[in-house]
Amino acid sequence: MAKLDFGPIADTTRRAEIVALLRRAILTGQLEPGQKLNELRISEQMRVSRAPLREAMRELVQEGILTSIPYAGTFVIDVTAKDIIDAYSLNKVLDEFAIELAWPQRDPRFFDEVDRRHEAVKQATRAVDTTRQIETALQLHGLIYEWADNSVLLETWQRLTSRLQMYFALHQRARNEPVPAEDVHETYVALLKGADMRAAQRHAREHIDLDFEELLSYARGLEKRVSKN
Amino acid sequence: MAKLDFGPIADTTRRAEIVALLRRAILTGQLEPGQKLNELRISEQMRVSRAPLREAMRELVQEGILTSIPYAGTFVIDVTAKDIIDAYSLNKVLDEFAIELAWPQRDPRFFDEVDRRHEAVKQATRAVDTTRQIETALQLHGLIYEWADNSVLLETWQRLTSRLQMYFALHQRARNEPVPAEDVHETYVALLKGADMRAAQRHAREHIDLDFEELLSYARGLEKRVSKN
DNA sequence: TCTTGTTAGATTGTCGACAATCTGCTTGTC
DNA sequence: GACAAGCAGATTGTCGACAATCTAACAAGA
Incomplete structure (x- = not known):
């Protein structure tokens, strides 16, 4: 008998959907850093109603991409060069540690996944879909x-990912040239396999430094933003 | 003129106080792992009212010490040996990394703080106040x-701390013998200075391993708990 | 002119009530 | 007795309204 383990059913609460919507808006840069989120309007x-919205906002505050000041409002976090x-x-x-732990765990499914996800990146690159890339x-x-x-x-990484995604999105938004077409992940994938x-581990570190330089140059150009209504 | 910079005023929302109360209850073990939190009762x-309570619970869920299942309830996280x-x-x-970063930042205020906090530990030990210790x-x-x-x-560490505190509290609770009177931090403090x-770095790692062994033996003895109302 | 007090409007925080969902029990049927 | 359907109670999710607080504009006084 095929072993099919059903995952948990989708969280069909309004709250969960609101969280997803807001997160996406923030991570893609539709909501700009420093911007205030008006509860009533949203x-x-x-x-x-405001109840599930406020609960959703609480989650995102703890997730680190919103910040809240009592009786003043909830804002998209500001991004400084230091943060990046x-x-x-x-x-x-964390990367170094993760590779160390994951290394002996690599199995056929892992290698499949590597290729699958690599392919997804390449496809998004071809489609010039920056966000998806x-x-x-x-x-x-x-x-x-x-x-x-x-x-x-894993949890720690996921929290970190939120910010990284936001940083990259802002970066890409700032320079509105098309995305580099070359495949920067080729070497990384080969090494993982x-x-x-x-x-x-060495490559992961260096690869990061590469992207980092670009992001940093963007970060340095960041000015203080005023909160918008 | 003396430069006294006022910190931000205390968050005097009910929500913030509820978060503090709940967190304390969980971290000290007053609320047991797996236990359900009944909104109405609390x-x-x-x-x-339930509104600020629910918002507070959302925060603690994201903080990682509560877990929530839609329409079923919110529970204190279960603690398994693997989690520990x-x-x-x-x-x-993280410790190794933190020491590396902090090392060149050490200043007189740092050394003062080391002693101050070390003293606080010793005092709590003398008073046999386990929680405070x-x-x-x-x-x-x-x-x-x-x-x-x-x-x-720092954020990452604070999240981690919540769990560690919970684990230690559970551990201490399980074996209700008094706390070791000897000062295990003497060497660590000396090395920091x-x-x-x-x-x-080496000591931090070894020191951790020491406490770890004890905690693990406790963890291994953990059985599955049923959710209590 | 600068400072201080006041006030109106907007926004966030909190409340009590209702709707949706789950759980366990009971009932009826085979 | 086993099993499914349905019902009652409890609990969570959501709503609309009210209270507390902040902000900015304005007025009064030195």
């Missing part, structure tokens, strides 16, 4: 975390 | 994170 737009540096330097450390690249990157079999590490763990 | 006990192992192994990695020990431990000057790392960073 709840009306979504045809929802901090996130990236931590990401390096960022999304898929991070998903490829997150594979080692999923295979590391450490729930706390290879036998030399140290090499993979 | 809101009545606290003389508060995962948290600790990540903690090791765990709290202060973690605060001493968290010093390197505060000095690392990496906001994302010393000149050899590598030695400090």
